[in-house]
Amino acid sequence: MPKKERKRLQVxxxxEQDALLTRTAYELSSPERLISKSEVVRLAIEKIARELGEGAHIDEYRAILDADDVSDDA
Structure with missing residues (x-):
């Protein structure tokens, strides 16, 4: 079966954010399955998109994005 093609994104x-990713991946991992930081990012994307689709947490997410330590300087 051919490998599923995925898009790559560099950010x-x-x-601190890397430490959060590492800790979250560790907490989600089990002895049977290690979870990667990339999987955590994909999970977060799906969770945020699902919540926004339901109209939940929009103001909270906007407030986080408006914070200086999260904004994109590029």
Whole structure:
């Protein structure tokens, strides 16, 4: 079966955000299955999109994005 093609995205994250990703991947992992930081990012994307589709947490997400430490300087 051919491997599923995926798009690649490169982002710059802070040391704190990397630590959060690492900790989350560790917490989601089990002895049977290790979870990667990329899988955590994909899960977060799906969760946020689902919540926004339901009209939930929009103001909360906007407030987070408006914070200086999360904004994209590019």
């Amino acid at each position: 710059v994250i802070s040391d």
